[in-house]
Amino acid sequence: MWKSALASVCRRHRDLVAIYEAPEGTLALLLRQTLVPLSEERGRWFNDTRRTARAVVASLRAAGVTEDVTVLQWRPLPDVAQVLTGWPCCYLSDPHRCAQLADIVGARLADREPAAPAPLGRGENGLSAAALAIPPTIFDWYRDMAPCFLAVEPPVRRRLILRTHHWIVERVLMPIARGERPVAADLRPTGRLTWRLVRVIPPGELDLWRTWIRLTIGDLQRALAWPAGRRTEAWVRWLFDIPYSIPVTPRRPAHAAPSSADRHE
Template sequence: MWLDRYSAVCQECPNLVAVYESPDGRIALLLRHTLVPLPEEFASLRRTTRSAARAAADKLRAAGFRGGLMVLQWQPLGTAAAVMRDWPCRYEADAARRAQLTAVAERYAADERYLARQLQSRRPPTPRPLGTPPPFAASGELHGLQSWYDAMAPSWLSIEPLLRRALVLKTHRWVAEHILIPAADGRTPALEIRATVATLGETLVEMIPPDDRGVWSVWVGLVVGDLERAMRRPSADWNQAWARWLLLIAYSVPIPRERPSPVWPAKLTSLSALIR
């Protein structure tokens, strides 16, 4: 339950725009920062939102708040829009900024719903004969895959840093749109689906700020390489465990480290030696 002393400590947080409370007592912090950062803004936004959220959370904990807490800048836009629409606002510091951020979240969420409806209703103008759907496409298997993915949401949404989270979630969406949906539909041959994996790398690199590409392109290469290896399995073995594997690949690839400058001049080495 929201108490007056919580509002009092919120006033000490200049980057806090509003606080929403759910029926079960969780709260959501709406910070002053953008909900839709540009790729080049990821690094700075990660630092500033983490600092602002930690300051607000520490003050609320010190005031006695013990419930769950989320930061709307770290949530998918659909989730942020739903919170701002459905949860009561318990604290408001800047009505104008709150209205701006709410409008942005609602607009992007509406766009995502529209695209989802378009994808659902889209039909090929000249359908090809249906092939045999892979094992994961059975209704029970699809339900199990969706339930597993939903249960993993806290893990997906807690990925740090923010750039890695964005790249992992983009990979998930790409895998769904270019591998799982076409495979389940049964109209796209497995060979065609396998050939699309190479295009993922370019899609991910475009999201990375130019200054970070030298390091993060290594991560992208590992993700694409692992996906290509996973796609070599016969389509008859594309079961639910295989689909989970595809979605876990980007999540499991570690954060790249800065490459140290060599002490001695670099020596030309064959690729086979590097990957042994």
């Protein structure tokens, strides 16, 4: 089990970005190096990651850590995505680099998905498409509810709700309006919606919002499992209410290494 005292051990290694811990205790190291090296750089990349990983593991072993340790740079991207979204982060030294690496994973996995319709735009064309996909009564209901959605606090929760609403229109209501099925694959642990929500969350705060994302995704999965004949306007309102109704489950954030300025105070 991870102990906070290990953070001082980890801070000795500048190329260690974060450590994640599985429920059974396995530790996953996220290093500074890229997750998708170019073929001509792979040799040097492997040597760099191996050198860093060996040094980190040696320090952890010397500090009494006996659990298995894996290196995310050496894992397939779906495995990396599963760790980043499903395992608690117990050490974080560089939130900015962690966010960059997470974006790389999300972008690469999205590229592997089947081609999807063009995303809903923000201009006149996007609004017209949304208007066609949403019944007028739902449109009026959402307009009346908008002040409630926009008043949600904290701001991260508000952005998560609005990002989910955007996905509902783009990937559920618009396909239904075209006579197609909603894109339920987006609700997988490494699916499009999961990554859209993860990108909203500030680096280092994912553990605070992990339960919110899991509950929202789970409720949306159950809603999309309803047969087409039961997808009434009440069902559509329920979709929009799902993220709004999920409470925030307070949890302590992952330990973040202090900045150099903090260490010299």
